[in-house]
Amino acid sequence: MSFYLLIKGLLSRKVVTALLLLQLAMTLALLLNSILLAQQTHQQLNQPTGLDLNNIVLVQLKPTTASLRVYPALEELLNRQLAAVSALPGVVAAAYSNQSAILQGGNNGNVYLDGEEGRSNQPSVPMYFVSKDFFHVFDSKLLQGELPQQSVSLDNPVQPDVVITQSLARQLFADKPAIGQQLNRGRLAAVISDFYGQRSGTNVMFNSIQVAPPFGVDWGYSILLRTAPGRADAVRQQLVQTLRAVEPNIEIFHIRTLAEQHQRLYRNEYGLAMLLAILSALMLLVTMVSSYSSTYFHALKRQQEIGIKRALGASKNTIFIELLSENWLCTAVGALLGVMLALLLNQALAQVISIPALSGYLPLITIAVLLLCVTVATWYPAAIATRVSPATATKAL
Amino acid sequence: MEQFIYYLKVSLKGIKRAPLPYALTIFILSVGLGVFFANATFYYQLNSDPLPHKSDKLFFPMINLVPYQCTTDCRTPRVLSYSNVQKLSQSGIPTQAAAMYSADGYLRVNADQPPLPVSIRLTQRDFFTMFEVPLLHGSIWPDNSARLEVILTRASAEKLFGRTEVIGETLLLDDRNVTVSAVLDSWQMLPRLYDANNRNHLTDADDIYLPLETGYDMNYLSNSQSSTFDDTDYRQLSTQGRTGALHQLQYWVQLDTPAQQQAYRQFMHNLVMDEKAAGRHPSEPNNQLVAMQDIVSYFGGDSSDIKAFALVTLLFLLVCLFNASHLSLNRYLSNQYEFSLRRALGASRSQLQLQMLVDVLLMASFTIAGALLTGYAGIKLMNQLLPANRLFSDWDLPLLLGLLAIAVVCSYLVTLYPSLRASFGTLNQQLKE
Numbered sequence: 001m002s003f004y005l006l007i008k009g010l011l012s013r014k015v016v017t018a019l020l021l022l023q024l025a026m027t028l029a030l031l032l033n034s035i036l037l038a039q040q041t042h043q044q045l046n047q048p049t050g051l052d053l054n055n056i057v058l059v060q061l062k063p064t065t066a067s068l069r070v071y072p073a074l075e076e077l078l079n080r081q082l083a084a085v086s087a088l089p090g091v092v093a094a095a096y097s098n099q100s101a102i103l104q105g106g107n108n109g110n111v112y113l114d115g116e117e118g119r120s121n122q123p124s125v126p127m128y129f130v131s132k133d134f135f136h137v138f139d140s141k142l143l144q145g146e147l148p149q150q151s152v153s154l155d156n157p158v159q160p161d162v163v164i165t166q167s168l169a170r171q172l173f174a175d176k177p178a179i180g181q182q183l184n185r186g187r188l189a190a191v192i193s194d195f196y197g198q199r200s201g202t203n204v205m206f207n208s209i210q211v212a213p214p215f216g217v218d219w220g221y222s223i224l225l226r227t228a229p230g231r232a233d234a235v236r237q238q239l240v241q242t243l244r245a246v247e248p249n250i251e252i253f254h255i256r257t258l259a260e261q262h263q264r265l266y267r268n269e270y271g272l273a274m275l276l277a278i279l280s281a282l283m284l285l286v287t288m289v290s291s292y293s294s295t296y297f298h299a300l301k302r303q304q305e306i307g308i309k310r311a312l313g314a315s316k317n318t319i320f321i322e323l324l325s326e327n328w329l330c331t332a333v334g335a336l337l338g339v340m341l342a343l344l345l346n347q348a349l350a351q352v353i354s355i356p357a358l359s360g361y362l363p364l365i366t367i368a369v370l371l372l373c374v375t376v377a378t379w380y381p382a383a384i385a386t387r388v389s390p391a392t393a394t395k396a397l
Numbered sequence: 398m399e400q401f402i403y404y405l406k407v408s409l410k411g412i413k414r415a416p417l418p419y420a421l422t423i424f425i426l427s428v429g430l431g432v433f434f435a436n437a438t439f440y441y442q443l444n445s446d447p448l449p450h451k452s453d454k455l456f457f458p459m460i461n462l463v464p465y466q467c468t469t470d471c472r473t474p475r476v477l478s479y480s481n482v483q484k485l486s487q488s489g490i491p492t493q494a495a496a497m498y499s500a501d502g503y504l505r506v507n508a509d510q511p512p513l514p515v516s517i518r519l520t521q522r523d524f525f526t527m528f529e530v531p532l533l534h535g536s537i538w539p540d541n542s543a544r545l546e547v548i549l550t551r552a553s554a555e556k557l558f559g560r561t562e563v564i565g566e567t568l569l570l571d572d573r574n575v576t577v578s579a580v581l582d583s584w585q586m587l588p589r590l591y592d593a594n595n596r597n598h599l600t601d602a603d604d605i606y607l608p609l610e611t612g613y614d615m616n617y618l619s620n621s622q623s624s625t626f627d628d629t630d631y632r633q634l635s636t637q638g639r640t641g642a643l644h645q646l647q648y649w650v651q652l653d654t655p656a657q658q659q660a661y662r663q664f665m666h667n668l669v670m671d672e673k674a675a676g677r678h679p680s681e682p683n684n685q686l687v688a689m690q691d692i693v694s695y696f697g698g699d700s701s702d703i704k705a706f707a708l709v710t711l712l713f714l715l716v717c718l719f720n721a722s723h724l725s726l727n728r729y730l731s732n733q734y735e736f737s738l739r740r741a742l743g744a745s746r747s748q749l750q751l752q753m754l755v756d757v758l759l760m761a762s763f764t765i766a767g768a769l770l771t772g773y774a775g776i777k778l779m780n781q782l783l784p785a786n787r788l789f790s791d792w793d794l795p796l797l798l799g800l801l802a803i804a805v806v807c808s809y810l811v812t813l814y815p816s817l818r819a820s821f822g823t824l825n826q827q828l829k830e
Contacts, residue, residue, distance in 0.1 A: 019726075
């Protein structure tokens with residue numbers, strides 16, 4: 001079997017070979033970019049959040065009557081609800097908050113050192129107004145200072161103390177002492193470990209927390225529960241009934257674990273990665289059909305040639321390998337074109353979505369997958385071609 | 398007709414002789430076109446213009462009237478304060494104008510009924526004519542002043558009362574009595590371009606409509622975006638919200654002529670310069686007057702997932718076309734002897750081309766059926782995986798006709814080269830093979 005003859009064989013069917021090469025190149029390009037996107041989504045879904053996602057349950061709710069949305073009735077309602085859900089078996093800690101963690105956007109604003117707005121301002125930092133057990137629910141580690149123990153109204157002339165996350169503290173103070181410093185939102189009382197706040201913020205780990213009843217609940221509020229390991233499902237099943245027993249005039253928007261909340265946050269990326277994966281599978285299928293039909297038809301047209309080769313002493317194995325080699329050569333050339341096309345497609349996709357650049361070992365793995373699919377697809381027609389009897393050669397004479 | 402039936406019979410015979418390559422060709426074309434159809438549906442609907450005759454006359458003005466010196470982010474706020482809107486309303490230049498925002502509330506027929514969660518659009522009377530909202534019963538508010546009167550959509554009226562003739566009925570909206578002054582006919586503006594901020598243009602229309610002034614009186618905060626640039630207490634919307642820098646309003650003006658548009662731009666410029674001179678805002682002017690047809694891209698709300706998938710499905714369709722051509726070529730080359738024999742017996746090339754056209758017609762029919770099925774399944778799948786776009790998954794007649802035309806063209810392209818090759822080869826050579 002000669003490389004020259006293989007090339008010659010492919011060139012004798014220029015149009016068919018060109019069509020096959022184009023398909024192989026496009027399939028590889030799409031496959032590579034789909035894998036990149038799937039990898040990125042996987043990384044996003046597995047990035048550290050600083051939270052025990054599976055054992056924190058979030059209830060998002062709102063009073064349906066206007067009278068329950070104003071103080072003091074609202075504070076009384078919040079405390080009754082907290083007492084009821086805290087008593088549920090399996091609940092380790094419970095807290096209310098004006099909003100949940102792991103959101104796209106929400107209640108946020110500027111944080112800066114008092115009198116140094118121009119130098120230190122951090123925009124779009126989530127603002128949490130919570131009950132004191134919020135830190136226990138999130139299992140936050142106290143890194144500096146002391147956590148506030150008393151809830152102070154936001155209408156108080158002295159603003160409630162502020163707790164910030166480690167990343168925000170590092171950004172605002174670098175290595176200088178932070179506790180006791182005056183921020184635009186109040187005196188800094190403590191620094192806690194990072195947790196995922198809002199995706200639209202400048203840094204997802206920047207958060208500012210104050211132990212205070214929410215300013216208002218026009219957008220609803222959250223009740224956050226830390227459950228014993230493996231008890232989240234059991235707890236959530238009792239929540240609707242428990243909360244409605246406390247106060248029937250409420251709308252419960254949703255009850256979910258923070259793991260579910262995290263998945264919903266990246267739902268679009270997950271959806272697009274899934275669609276591209278399905279499309280890549282279809283593309284591989286189409287390429288396999290193409291390789292199959294090409295080999296089948298080619299072998300059919302070359303029956304006499306194969307017969308002559310067999311009559312001249314070529315073994316079945318040689319014929320089999322020759323037909324497979326043609327496809328392997330075609331796949332290799334198509335794959336080279338495909339890598340170039342993948343780079344172009346990657347650049348085009350980067351104009352509209354966030355996608356990492358193509359690099360590393362990924363093209364090699366993808367080429368191997370493509371080669372495997374083509375081999376599987378051409379195996380059967382190549383095996384049939386080996387059954388051509390040497391007597392077929394006499395028909396050519 | 399007789400000749401057509403003859404060609405059809407020959408085509409069917411050809412299919413029966415080699416059913417597998419034909420079925421594979423149809424399968425591949427159907428899958429390629431089906432996937433393309435599914436994505437094209439979303440792309441077409443998301444980029445459609447709901448008011449093509451006036452989308453270049455409706456404008457969204459934004460001004461940088463905020464009480465702070467911007468340092469890093471000097472973009473004009475996407476929403477306006479109440480006082481900004483009042484200043485922008487003083488020109489008298491627009492043919493029509495309406496400020497608006499949306500909020501959430503609870504509606505009941507009486508105190509004993511369970512509350513119905515509703516999305517409220519708080520707006521002014523010109524909203525309904527500007528965006529051509531159809532009226533079923535009653536009349537729109539006579540002016541923009543506060544009044545405890547709601548306008549219901551047809552669906553809300555039917556849900557609450559089980560009927561649509563409910564003018565004069567009273568309802569409890571967040572514990573306040575309001576009267577129904579009008580009921581709208583079925584209406585869905587898609588995409589909802591008057592509310593493009595935060596990608597709200599992808600969502601359903603609101604359930605009820607309340608005068609903007611009443612919304613402020615009832616302390617309804619925006620459920621989409623509200624930003625405070627000073628010490629305004631947003632719980633005091635009816636008082637501080639009207640004077641402070643609490644931004645939550647969208648404002649639309651209708652400027653029918655280029656002269657009106659130019660005059661309004663000048664008015665905005667003068668207004669901002671006067672305010673700056675009076676020391677009421679320190680930032681540099683950065684006025685924007687964005688036409689409705691450009692508002693989604695201005696707010697960066699284009700559906701990038703659909704765009705990315707469009708690029709990829711187009712590539713997939715190309716692969717399927719190449720593949721189907723490849724299969725078709727193999728099929729025609731297998732039948733070449735028969736073609737050549739017919740040519741030798743006197744069939745002209747044009748007759749063979751007519752035969753090819755009947756082949757195309759037959760292939761297009763099978764392909765369209767397969768593509769529509771695949772497209773339907775693709776749309777269902779996309780609705781599951783990208784639910785934010787679910788309102789944009791319907792087929793309408795122009796879209797369907799366009800898609801059918803594409804299917805016929807693809808079937809023709811797939812058959813064109815193979816049939817030409819079979820019809821134009823050297824006769825002697827072909828008969829010997």
